[in-house]
Amino acid sequence: MLGSHLSIADGLAAAARTAHGLTMDTVQVFTKNQRQWKVKALDPAACADWRAALDEFGWADRTVSHASYLINLASPDDELWHKSIDLMTEEIERCESLSIPFLVHHPGAYTTSDEGAGLKRIAQAYKALFKRTAGYITVMCLEDTVGSGSNLGRTFEQLAQTRSLILDATDAGHRVGYCFDTCHAHAGGYDMSTRAAGKAVLAEFDRVCGLGHLRVMHLNDSVGELGSRKDRHAHIGEGTIGRATTARALADSGFAAVMNHPALAGVPKILETPKEDSDAGTPMDTINLRRLRRLIDR
Secondary structure (H helix, E strand, O other), X not given: OEEEEOOOOOOHHHHHHHHHHXXXXXXXXXXXXXXXXXXXXXXXXXXXXXXXXXXXXXXXXXXXXXXXXXXXXXXXXXXXXHHHHHHHHHHHHHHHHOOOOEEEEOOOEOOOOOHHHHHHHXXXXXXXXXXXXXXXXXXXXXXXXXXXXXXXXXXHHHHXXXXXXXXXXXXXXXXXXXXXXXXXXXXXXXXOOOHHHHHHHHHHHHHHOOHHHEEEEEEOEEOOOOOOOOOOEEOOOOOOOOOOOOOOOHHHOHHHHHHOOHHHOXXXXXXXXXXXXXXXXXXXXXXXXXXXXXXXXX
16 A cells, blocks of 8 residues: 655645545645644635545545644643644644544654653653544554654654553553654664565564554655664665665565565555656656565565
8 A cells, every 4th residue: 555745735635636646545644734833724625625535536544644843742841842732633633524544743852851751741742632632533653763863763662662651641552553664764773775674674663563553654765874863765766775885676675575564565655755756757756656566576
C-alpha cells in the first residue's frame, strides 16, 4: 500500500485525486498550514469532497495526516506545552472530521529538561488529549526520529517506553501506534542499507515495539550516512540506503526488506521525498513508486 505526502494547496480532495491519478493506494496530508498556530476552520464542503473521494477510491481505512512540526508535547515550558496540547487537539478533531484514521507526529524535544521528564510530559499530554477526544477513532502514531539535539524517539526502546507511559496514563492502547521512517531509522543508527540489515532492523523493531502496533511507514532514502543524525530525505535509490557508496542494486537494500515483509503488506507506506520532476518531465513520485514496486518478489 503505497502513497505520498501531497500538498492541499488546491484542496484536500485534489490531493487525494492526485494521489489516485499517480496510481497510489493512499495519501498523507497536512490538514492545515503546519507552520501556523492559528487554525482556520475546516470548510464543510471541502470535508464532503474529501470523504467522497475516499469513498470513490475505497480509502476509508488508510489515509494519513501529519501533525504540525510546531507541536512539542515533551516541552518543559508550560506555555508551549499547553499550546501544543491545544493544537494537537485540533489536529485530532480535524482527522476525526475527515475520517483520517492515522495521525503521525514526532514525540517531541525535552530541550532544557531531561529525557525522563520529556517522556513524562508526553504521557501527561496524551492524558489530556484523550480526555478531550474520548470516543474518537483516530490513532496517534509516534514517529521515530534521527535523535538530533534533545529530540526523543531515536531508539526503538525510547519509542516503546513512550507508548508504555502513555498507556499507563490513559489505558487507551488502541489509540496509540507507531510510524517507522526509513530515513530517520538509518540516520539514527539502524542500518537499512542492505536487505539483510533491513530485515534485522524490522525484527528488532518487532521485538521491542511490536509490528502489530506499526500503523504507518515513511519510505525515504537518506542523504545522511548511517548514524549521521541528519534528517534529509532523498529519492528511493539515490541515498545511503538504496545506493550507499557502492554500485550494488537497489534490490539488496532495506527497501526490499520492507516491501516483502508479510506483516507490512497492509500498512500505508508514504513517500516524503522531494516533489519535483525528472529531467524527462516525469514526477519523481511516479519514479519512486516504480522503484519500490519492482522490489516485490514475484
